[in-house]
Amino acid sequence: MSARDEILGRVRSALTQADRSPVAVPTTHRGRVHEGDLVELFVERVEDYRATVTRCADSEVAGTVSRLLPEGTSVVLAPGFEWSVPGAAVDSGLTAVQLDSVGAVVTGATVGIAETGTLVLTHGPGEGRRLLSLVPDVHVCVVRASQVVADVPAAIGVLDPRRPQTWISGPSATSDIELDRVEGVHGPRTLHVVIVD
Amino acid sequence: MKVALMVTCLNDAMFPSAGQATVTLLRRLGVDVEFPEQQTCCGQPFVNTGYLDEAVPVVRTFVEAFEGYDAIVTPSGSCAGSARHQHGIVARRSGDAALADGVRRVSPKVVELTEFLVDTLGVTDVGATFPHRVAYHPTCHSLRMLGVGDRPTRLLQAVHGLELVDLPDAESCCGFGGTFAVKNADTSVAMGADKARHVVDSGAEVLVAGDSSCLMHIGGLLTRQRAGVRVMHLAEVLAS
Amino acid sequence: MTGTFVGMPAFPTAARAALADSQLRSNLAHATSTIRARRLAVVGELDGWEELRLAGAAIKDNTLLHLDEHLLALEASLTARGAVVHWARDADEACRIVAGIAKDHGADEVVKVKSMATQEIGLNEALAAEGIAAWETDLAELIVQLGDDLPSHILVPAIHRNRAEIRQIFLDKMAAVGRPAPADLTDEPARLAEAARLHLREKFLRARVAVSGANFAVAETGSLVVVESEGNGRMCLTLPDVLVSVVGIEKVVPTWADLDVFLQLLPRSSTGERMNPYTSIWSGVTPGDGPQEVHVVLLDHGRTRALADEVGRQALRCIRCSACLNVCPVYERTGGHAYGSVYPGPIGAILNPLLRGVGTDDQVDSLPYASSLCGACFEACPVRIDIPAVLVDLRAQVVDAHRGGVPRPEAAVMRSASWVLGTARRLGAAERASGLVGRVAGRLARRSSSSGRPLMSRLPGPGAGWSDARDLPAPPAESFRAWWKRTEGGHR
Numbered sequence: 001m002s003a004r005d006e007i008l009g010r011v012r013s014a015l016t017q018a019d020r021s022p023v024a025v026p027t028t029h030r031g032r033v034h035e036g037d038l039v040e041l042f043v044e045r046v047e048d049y050r051a052t053v054t055r056c057a058d059s060e061v062a063g064t065v066s067r068l069l070p071e072g073t074s075v076v077l078a079p080g081f082e083w084s085v086p087g088a089a090v091d092s093g094l095t096a097v098q099l100d101s102v103g104a105v106v107t108g109a110t111v112g113i114a115e116t117g118t119l120v121l122t123h124g125p126g127e128g129r130r131l132l133s134l135v136p137d138v139h140v141c142v143v144r145a146s147q148v149v150a151d152v153p154a155a156i157g158v159l160d161p162r163r164p165q166t167w168i169s170g171p172s173a174t175s176d177i178e179l180d181r182v183e184g185v186h187g188p189r190t191l192h193v194v195i196v197d
Numbered sequence: 198m199k200v201a202l203m204v205t206c207l208n209d210a211m212f213p214s215a216g217q218a219t220v221t222l223l224r225r226l227g228v229d230v231e232f233p234e235q236q237t238c239c240g241q242p243f244v245n246t247g248y249l250d251e252a253v254p255v256v257r258t259f260v261e262a263f264e265g266y267d268a269i270v271t272p273s274g275s276c277a278g279s280a281r282h283q284h285g286i287v288a289r290r291s292g293d294a295a296l297a298d299g300v301r302r303v304s305p306k307v308v309e310l311t312e313f314l315v316d317t318l319g320v321t322d323v324g325a326t327f328p329h330r331v332a333y334h335p336t337c338h339s340l341r342m343l344g345v346g347d348r349p350t351r352l353l354q355a356v357h358g359l360e361l362v363d364l365p366d367a368e369s370c371c372g373f374g375g376t377f378a379v380k381n382a383d384t385s386v387a388m389g390a391d392k393a394r395h396v397v398d399s400g401a402e403v404l405v406a407g408d409s410s411c412l413m414h415i416g417g418l419l420t421r422q423r424a425g426v427r428v429m430h431l432a433e434v435l436a437s
Numbered sequence: 438m439t440g441t442f443v444g445m446p447a448f449p450t451a452a453r454a455a456l457a458d459s460q461l462r463s464n465l466a467h468a469t470s471t472i473r474a475r476r477l478a479v480v481g482e483l484d485g486w487e488e489l490r491l492a493g494a495a496i497k498d499n500t501l502l503h504l505d506e507h508l509l510a511l512e513a514s515l516t517a518r519g520a521v522v523h524w525a526r527d528a529d530e531a532c533r534i535v536a537g538i539a540k541d542h543g544a545d546e547v548v549k550v551k552s553m554a555t556q557e558i559g560l561n562e563a564l565a566a567e568g569i570a571a572w573e574t575d576l577a578e579l580i581v582q583l584g585d586d587l588p589s590h591i592l593v594p595a596i597h598r599n600r601a602e603i604r605q606i607f608l609d610k611m612a613a614v615g616r617p618a619p620a621d622l623t624d625e626p627a628r629l630a631e632a633a634r635l636h637l638r639e640k641f642l643r644a645r646v647a648v649s650g651a652n653f654a655v656a657e658t659g660s661l662v663v664v665e666s667e668g669n670g671r672m673c674l675t676l677p678d679v680l681v682s683v684v685g686i687e688k689v690v691p692t693w694a695d696l697d698v699f700l701q702l703l704p705r706s707s708t709g710e711r712m713n714p715y716t717s718i719w720s721g722v723t724p725g726d727g728p729q730e731v732h733v734v735l736l737d738h739g740r741t742r743a744l745a746d747e748v749g750r751q752a753l754r755c756i757r758c759s760a761c762l763n764v765c766p767v768y769e770r771t772g773g774h775a776y777g778s779v780y781p782g783p784i785g786a787i788l789n790p791l792l793r794g795v796g797t798d799d800q801v802d803s804l805p806y807a808s809s810l811c812g813a814c815f816e817a818c819p820v821r822i823d824i825p826a827v828l829v830d831l832r833a834q835v836v837d838a839h840r841g842g843v844p845r846p847e848a849a850v851m852r853s854a855s856w857v858l859g860t861a862r863r864l865g866a867a868e869r870a871s872g873l874v875g876r877v878a879g880r881l882a883r884r885s886s887s888s889g890r891p892l893m894s895r896l897p898g899p900g901a902g903w904s905d906a907r908d909l910p911a912p913p914a915e916s917f918r919a920w921w922k923r924t925e926g927g928h929r
């Protein structure tokens with residue numbers, strides 16, 4: 001018998017005695033009402049992770065991004081990124097090794113989650129392949145205020161599960177040493193979030 | 198209302214004063230409490246060690262002793278928890294439908310002393326006077342299995358002259374755990390030593406709890422360390 | 438500590454050694470109290486935590502009760518998304534599958550994201566036997582691997598190590614397996630993390646095969662979810678050409694929408710954060726992005742045995758958050774090694790016996806007793822696993838497995854106690870005897886308690902376990918029962 005059939009058989013015989021009537025699943029966690037301004041909550045929660053947050057108008061994105069990056073930083077843009085950034089090159093399929101010597105990457109995002117201060121990238125146009133926002137040490141992530149949703153259930157509700165996703169909440173971090181949180185391990189050690197109002 | 202005292206085997210054999218205090222207290226509050234002499238033990242030591250067959254005769258005796266009472270009051274969170282949550286398991290094991298029926302009738306009637314005082318009698322000031330500095334240890338089964346909440350501390354706060362001090366890390370287990378105290382004696386003592394240290398740090402003269410078992414364990418450590426803090430059952434304080 | 442759990446002594450013995458290690462005790466006390474406070478804060482700020490727990494438990498229960506259907510759905514959606522699905526009955530089979538894939542690509546090394554399932558099946562050792570090096574890339578796993586040590590916590594496997602010990606391990610061991618630690622390394626956590634970053638980066642950049650687990654596998658969409666903090670997970674899941682994920686069959690959840698429960702429960706319960714830094718979600722192969730060859734190994738290895746256990750089945754809801762470890766007063770003092778498994782703490786005390794069965798190994802049989810049944814684990818568990826109830830049920834299974842034949846001393850004691858407590862008459866007689874003992878002991882006692890009660894000296898036999906560190910009052914001369922009779926209920 002194949003492993004597959006044997007495991008499925010074991011599962012079925014394990015459950016022969018079981019009461020298989022469905023258990024009710026509460027759904028009160030969906031559609032919770034959030035008081036106050038979602039974007040402000042998002043800002044506060046992102047900053048809690050020691051990421052920087054800058055708010056600007058649509059026309060100010062290029063300038064804002066440039067100001068966040070030290071002079072002379074090599075910058076790569078995700079293909080299809082909506083705004084132009086002076087001096088930045090659009091990713092042309094750089095390898096991980098090539099990206100390892102790039103200073104910073106600028107991408108968009110699909111969703112911002114206010115309650116948890118999370119950015120979700122789905123790696124379509126403007127967001128780049130997954131490794132793009134991973135290998136360089138600085139990640140600038142630009143999100144429109146209108147993309148900010150209240151909480152995790154709201155985000156799950158709008159995200160397309162067929163897309164690969166990276167949920168980002170602050171710079172990379174570890175709590176592995178005495179459970180003290182340290183920012184910066186393998187992912188970008190610096191995360192700048194720009195919110196376009 | 199027909200009220201029975203379920204004294205527990207430990208109080209019966211080792212700490213009769215906790216049972217006597219419960220009787221005094223309930224009478225003072227106008228409850229005509231009876232002591233069904235057929236009672237022995239709730240069976241928890243057997244269940245919690247894995248001896249379900251051995252628990253069957255004990256639970257059967259329990260049901261026979263307490264059948265017909267409206268309330269079965271016990272000065273033990275742990276034994277109340279056992280009666281309410283474990284007797285069904287033992288009855289199922291016995292395969293005896295009559296015992297299962299008996300358990301269904303009797304076990305919901307079991308209440309821990311503070312539940313009875315606050316919920317059934319509706320009192321928090323029981324008219325006690327106890328001019329001492331007291332720390333209260335919420336025993337795990339009263340806290341988490343029964344959910345007695347703040348009933349014990351509300352009762353203590355109403356005792357005249359009593360000063361209730363904060364016990365650091367109060368909700369962490371003292372390490373008694375029934376046969377755990379012997380089967381894993383080293384771990385049990387390590388847990389108890391921390392509890393005893395917190396008791397001493399609290400500055401209390403008296404440590405109070407609703408379970409004689411935990412008090413026997415913490416008290417045994419405190420006297421071995423000559424800590425000079427005494428342990429008392431909550432019923433004894435409320436009856437004073 | 439050397440790198441194997443095989444042949445570990447039973448819990449009480451292992452615990453005794455751990456309890457004597459004052460460095461371990463202080464590392465653990467510091468770490469667990471830190472994380473407990475963080476968890477309480479983020480759980481407290483979320484409205485409706487209890488409903489969320491109920492939802493998590495219910496979703497998992499519904500899934501487990503129809504696990505066969507959900508596994509078939511998962512297989513179908515993974516296959517449709519370009520993944521290759523394998524099934525493994527046990528550890529050996531799973532290890533053989535992973536090694537085979539690595540060999541097919543001529544790989545002599547793989548990079549690994551922290552995964553409980555691969556630790557459980559001993560994958561690293563199995564790969565090493567095939568000449569394939571498995572590099573752990575999670576900081577704590579790296580510390581454990583370099584130190585030839587064993588994990589002692591689900592989430593923070595090196596919780597038993599403090600910063601000074603970690604620095605020493607890095608200085609001593611990194612050079613032999615890759616980029617050495619900087620000579621001027623300090624014990625500052627940021628510097629230690631930097632050393633790990635540099636050491637591992639060269640491995641990430643050259644690796645062709647990666648191995649992961651998954652926190653969740655969505656049947657409906659074929660999505661696998663890996664929740665992590667450091668970015669090592671993203672590296673492994675993104676850079677190599679080939680990705681193999683070993684997933685326990687209980688990790689399946691039916692629908693995409695179900696994730697909105699678990700992605701709230703898990704980070705708050707595990708690291709005590711509103712959200713962990715990185716969560717990666719992927720479904721099979723994405724052309725032009727990430728690994729172009731994706732394998733998923735669905736692992737049984739005892740899970741169907743646990744599924745058959747009426748009371749214990751709920752343990753398969755576990756999302757490995759480790760909250761139960763952090764609140765456990767036993768774990769806090771003994772640490773994880775005493776449990777002799779990659780699954781320590783309260784969940785380990787039930788999961789190991791459930792996965793492996795009781796009655797054949799004294800070490801496994803000792804685990805259900807490694808608890809005072811205080812219930813703190815149940816209170817903290819995000820999927821409401823009633824660990825104390827499962828422990829008690831497993832204890833009965835252990836006792837039952839040893840029934841028949843010559844009873845152990847404990848069984849003999851329990852039998853006679855059951856006889857005595859079977860009737861009030863026998864109990865009364867026993868109390869009269871102990872009252873006699875009490876009177877004699879009371880006269881002989883050299884010490885008394887603060888309330889004036891005589892104390893027993895050292896007890897014989899198993900009682901010594903009590904009296905080595907604790908006093909016991911002498912039995913009272915008169916039991917409650919005798920008092921009631923003599924005074925007619927206190928009326929005389």
Ligand code: SF4
Pocket residue numbers: 706754755756757758759760761762784814817818819820821822
């Ligand atoms: S048993 Fe519950 S608390 Fe423990 S690791 Fe599993 S999910 Fe977390």
